[in-house]
């Protein structure tokens with residue numbers, strides 16, 4: 322799994338506009354997602370950066386990296402629609418027993434977006 | 443392309459077949475291929491090879507020729523020992539079995555099966571190093587106890603039980619004693635004249651022999667019945683045409699094992715343990731140190747990372763290991779052995795098992811230590827800071 326060898330967008334954004342941490346009690350995975358949001362020339366809110374820190378297994382690390390790649394450049398509204406299944410599909414599929422790991426990344430992103438919207442309002 | 447380095451540290455799972463074993467097996471496929479039960483010269487030749495192999499393996503544990511039953515491996519030997527003894531006894535008199543909480547599934551699930559048939563099973567606790575409590579064992583024996591089944595060398599954490607003491611207790615109370623020696627056979631001395639043991643399970647593929655062959659030592663006079671129904675092979679205890687090539691390979695593998703290998707593996711094991719504990723912070727050895735640990739077993743927990751991910755990074759470097767983490771199992775439950783010695787779920791998930799063989803070289807260990815340092819750091823850096831709370 323290439324993404325696992327070199328996970329993208331690992332780390333922290335010091336001046337993040339939104340962040341969310343999510344843990345999976347069953348296998349102990351924890352994921353922290355941070356986003357940076359800017360308005361484009363049409364006034365739309367676009368995610369310009371997304372970084373993630375992951376404590377977890379191969380599937381969790383790979384899916385968190387894939388999620389960041391999928392979401393950077395998307396508008397906040399588009400990003401909200403990202404589903405766990407889409408992340409898993411982009412990854413090339415996961416065995417059913419591992420689905421819980423990838424579920425984390427889309428959900429953690431949603432938490433980060435919620436946090437951003439709360440801060441903004 | 444540069445050839446990838448291969449460091450195989452999963453010898454607890456299975457081992458490379460020694461090329462000398464392959465050579466010894468070769469003639470048994472297309473030259474001496476008779477059924478050992480046949481009376482013609484092909485059958486005679488096969489029978490001769492079978493007898494030679496039985497003699498050699500029996501001798502290795504100081505047993506008699508007719509006390510060794512060949513099976514299809516450790517799992518079958520464990521099943522035959524437990525189910526065979528149970529079915530040969532009157533359940534209305536003897537319906538209690540004692541085992542431990544850290545058995546291999548081959549024993550654990552066989553005991554659970556007997557529970558479903560109405561037997562009662564005591565699962566002995568273990569201490570933080572994986573040793574059973576001999577007093578608890580003795581106190582658990584009742585007049586309904588039939589069998590005590592205890593793993594000799596633990597496959598995950600390497601604990602070697604005091605089987606001489608266990609055997610004495612069993613003998614004193616007239617209870618049969620089975621030991622699963624699949625991991626310990628050839629890695630620590632087993633002498634049936636010194637240990638009061640009635641049944642011993644062994645497996646070929648853990649000792650550089652072929653897969654699908656094993657043996658069960660059955661002390662003369664032990665009441666046991668066959669589990670499979672069929673012909674009269676293996677002293678009427680295990681029907682089925684004998685796997686002569688496999689058995690010959692198994693015997694060759696036994697003959698190639700030596701106590702100098704134990705010393706050599708222990709030395710490398712201790713170097714690996716010492717280097718990891720000294721050079722990587724927040725690490726902990728599971729299982730005992732020194733002579734009471736299998737000479738080839740290393741089991742270490744790394745705080746703040748997932749063992750499955752660490753194993754996957756090592757695999758990229760050509761290093762094969764295994765893990766007790768929940769993520770690597772179908773059930774998403776961490777290892778029952780680690781939980782039994784008091785390791786938390788969280789820490790059990792960050793555990794790696796590295797098992798050596800006589801083919802492991804010092805440079806393999808150095809290479810592994812270097813890779814471990816790099817990837818443990820990488821994974822910990824990836825981890826959100828707030829999860830690095832659990833100090834070891």
Ligand SMILES: Cc1ncc(COP(=O)(O)O)c(C=O)c1O
Pocket residue numbers: 454455514515516517518520546548593595596597622624625645646647654655656
């Ligand atoms: C302690 C122990 N018992 C039994 C077995 C089963 O042996 P086999 O693979 O030969 O069936 C194993 C191997 O995994 C083992 O480690």
